[in-house]
Structures are given as C-alpha cells and as structure tokens.
Amino acid sequence: MAARNERDLVRRIQAGDRQAFEELLDAYETRVYRLALRFTGNVLDAEDLTQDVFLAVYKGLANFRGDSALGTWIYRIAMNHCLEYRRKRRLDCVPYDAQLTLASGDWREDPVQSADRQELSSRVEQAINCLSPLHRDVVVLHELQGMTYQEVAATLNVPVGTVKSRLSNAFRRLRDLLGGYAMEGITS
C-alpha cells in the first residue's frame, strides 16, 4: 500500500469511516491471521488473537503518527499480542498441528500434489516449531510473511544485523532438524 494511500486511509479511519477500516482489513487480515495461526497452532485461538489485534489497531490509530509504515506498525501490535500469547502458554516447542496446512486445503486440487504438500508441510512445520522462539520469529516474519530484513528489524525492534544472523542460524538449525531427510533430494 502506497504511503499516500496509507495516510489517507488512516485519516478516514480516524474520522470514523468504517468502510476505510474494512479496506485495512482487506489488506492485513489474512496476514495477521496467518501470523497468529503460526503462534497459536489452532484456528480458534488464532481468530481470537486476530480480533484482539485489530481491536488494538483501531484504538491505537488515534495515536498513529505515521513515523513507520502502517504495515510495520500493525505487525508490531500483532507481534506484541503473539508474544503475550506465547508468554502465557510457555510453549517452547509447539506440537505440530496439521490444521495449519489442512485449513488451507482446497479439496479440488490434485490429490498427489496435495498429499505431497501435506507430508512436506508436516516436516517443515515440525522443524520450524522446534526452533527457538527468537529464530522462529524471524523465519515466520521473513519467509512466511514476506517481510524484508528492515521490516523484520523494525517489527522486532532489533538491528538488521541481528535479523540476518538469526535467520542464517535458524536455517542452519532447520537443516539439522530435517537431517538426512532434507538432504536426500539435494544429493540425489
């Protein structure tokens, strides 16, 4: 979303335009939901978390000054809620929940590809969920949410170099977790 459009959108929401808030939902609802789903591991908690995030966004828009991009600002609110959720749950290694992949499944797709994706997803999901929270956060934000290093750094409030090293270490750890299973396809 362009900066000018963002400013206009924020101004309209601040004035009480519900339609404008729906436009914001169009842009960020799915992304925030996926982030929440990644942290919670189940659909119901992810929905609750997403609702809380957008409620906080709505209330906080009065104080939004536009110092950062709207998306980064929303992600920081979402991360705050996700970290709070994690702090309460105290889960260092989240058990794999196939809902993450199956909730997105389209029954009309090719069964073989679907089965492929299902097994692969379970493998990678398990590995990602067993990363340390610091490593998992950068993997989720960069790889799954498609944020740049700068945006991840702004969201997590850490230097860009830290993001870079965490991501590198996270992928090294992923390789260890996937073990020979992952390397089979490379070496063959």
Place this chain on the structure above:
Amino acid sequence: MNHPGNNSNGTDRSERGPQSSFWARQGPSQEAHLRADLKAYLDGELPALRRWVVRRHLVRCSECREEVTWLKRLGDETRELDKAVPRPELRARILASLPDLPPAHMAGTSEPLTLRSARGGRYRLALGSAVAALAVVGAFALAHNGLRLSRQAPSEAATHPVLLAQGEPGSGAPSRGTPQPGRFVPGPPFPARIADAPSHSVTGRPGRNPENRPVRDPFQPGSAVDSTPTPHVSHPGSAPSGSSDGTYAAAENLFQRRWAEEQARQPYQNPMPGGNGEKAPQKLAHAQAAPPIRLALAVEDVAAARDSIQSLARQMNGSAALNPPASISAWQRGAPQPTADKNTLALRVPADRAAALLQQLSKMGALKAVRPEPNGKNGVVSASKHVMAVPEADRSKQPEEMYRLLLRGYSVAQPGAPSAGNPRSPAFVTVTVQLQPRKRPAPEPGR
C-alpha cells in the same frame, strides 16, 4: 555438510584445489562470515560489495553452492507453507467488536507501542523483586533513622528534610507531641486497615489518590466522582456509606443490575461446544488434523476397478490420481521412483461424500483399512499394517458401523451427515486406495 572452513574433517586446506589460496588470504574468520552471508545473499539483502565477494566465492566453492541450493529450496518450501485463509465469520466478528466511537475520540486508550519480549515476565519479576527488596531495606533504614533522629536535636534533624518526619510541625502528619532531645518519641501505630491510614505520608505527599484526581465510576462512562471524601452510591441493601465494604457492595449491586439488564437484552451464549446444553461433539479439535484414509481393496479385475473408482470420484465432485509416489515427499520428487505402483489411487472428495464413497468401494470388493506407521524408518510414513478388516459377511449386515469405524477420528461420525453443525470438520477427505487382485481359493485336490 562439511565446509572448507571447518577443520573437523581433518583434511588439509592445501588439498582443496584452487579456492584454498583464496581462503589462505581471507582467513577462517572471514570464511565463516561468508557462510553466514549466504542466506542474506539469497534474499538480496547484502550490500553490493559484499554480494560481489559472496558471488566470487560461490564460483570457487562447490560446498557453498550446494548450501545455497539447499537454502533456496528450503526457503521456497517454507514460503509455500502459509496458505491459511481466515473464515469469513472472522471479519464480521472483528467489525462487530469495534467500539462505536471513532479512533480520534479514543486517544489515550491504546497501549504504548513498545515490543514486549517473551521473557519480559522474567524481567518484570526481577524488577519487582528488586523494588520490593529496596522497599524493605528503605523501611528498615527509615525506622532505624527515625528512631535515631528523634533523639537528635531539632537543628541537626533539620538537615535531613526527608527524614524529618513523624510528629514534626509542618510535615503534614498529625503531631503526637514535640520531640525532646534525648527522649524517645514513638511514632503513630500502624493502621489496622489501609482505609484507616492517614491521607498523607511521611514525605508530605498524599498517600492515596496522589494527585487528587477524580475517580471514575467504571459503570458510568463520563461520570467523575471525587474521592475525598469518598461518596457512596446508595443502593438498597448496601452497607453504610464511608466504609470500603459498603463501596464494594454498592459496586457489586450495580454490576448485578447491569448484568441483569444485559441478559434481558441479549441472553448469554456459551461459545464452547456443548456449552448451551447440547451434547458436545467428539474430537472436534482433530477434525482437520486427520491424515488420509488409507484403504486396501481386493478386486477381481484391477484395471476395471481402477477406471470405475476414478469415474466414481469425479461423479462425487472430487478428483483422482493414479500412481502416487511411494514416498509422498516433495524432497524426493527429484529422485527417481524405485517402483511405479499403478494400482494405488489417491482420491479427494468432499467430506460429506466420504461415506458414500466408502460404501461404493465396499461394493467393489474386500475393503480393508490401512493405518500408516508414523514412526517408520527416517520418519517416512509407510502403510503396511492392516489394523482393521471387515469380514465380507459383515459388510452387508453392518455397513454403517464399518464406515463409522473407518471415519472415526475424522469427525465424520455418521455417514451422510459428516459435517453438519461442525464448522471445524474438514471440507474434503483424502483417501488412498491400494488395489489388489483378489486371491482365488486354491482348487481342491482331486477335482
């Protein structure tokens, strides 16, 4: 993977070909640093000079090239993971939960935007402990010094304005007599309750409601009630005004009234399954986490059955595919398949047609359910053990029981109505069918 920078494999640098001279110049720390840059190089997040250095290194180093290939592949696969889409109800829920006031009228109600650490609780606990410890030490020192100061001459005590406390004129605390040099003057006794405590502390600042701000009634938005003296909202049955018990009873009373009004307007709906009296559905949480149903079907003519099953899946608005790989893994997709199993089909049908599909399959031949072994070698799921086989004689007698058993764990409790009223049941069911030629009984000898 062994990298040239790792000497753990015991090989010498001089044996590693043309790049060894490069690494001799760069040094091991530079080499390790380059390795840490590979991910950022792939993501296009390196500055130009650093990118050039890494690219130059990749031309020379096959192991780093392999690592980059692996990183790229894992990155691609990871990015494919998140395809979840929120349910349409969520949007309606969010919009319904928004306050009526526009954000511009809610300034100051939001939380400050500082990123909280997951370990923030620990830090807060440590900080709280430190503050508590300081408070204890401070209270001890205050009591000790207060005792000593009260024995000092007034002129000496005046040099400690903060500690010039209890009983001194102008301190704001009720005076209990002028201290005399060399004479112990006890301070006021500790209050029995907070409500009985004096309104000013030893430092002369107000003890309760420090800035004398008006206290808002939480049940009356917009109303402001001064706390000094605390007025009491009178309600029938409440305690006399002026006591904290009375205030609590009034608040409780008010809350009950508001709750009753709210209930009259909109009855409370328990959102939990079974919360409103109906029977809670079983295994809801695992509804979408079910693996494919794996079946083995023994038929007379495998080729004919294969065609029939494919057309059957299409009739049910589903799809079918032949020959799924032996190990359904995208990692191994590049590897040649050792055996092409043309007799295995993967079917994908809507969940509400799953029971009908199983019924049709059972009419074709002997149907068995196959359970995968999740703890197979290298974690690869393999299907080998038959955990349930329904005798042919029973199939006609109790088909519904068989389907119920087969579909158990998929939240499809009853055939024909698998997902009615269950928003979390899967929209589709994947079934793999392994076709086997039916073994004919051996002819009896002598015939």
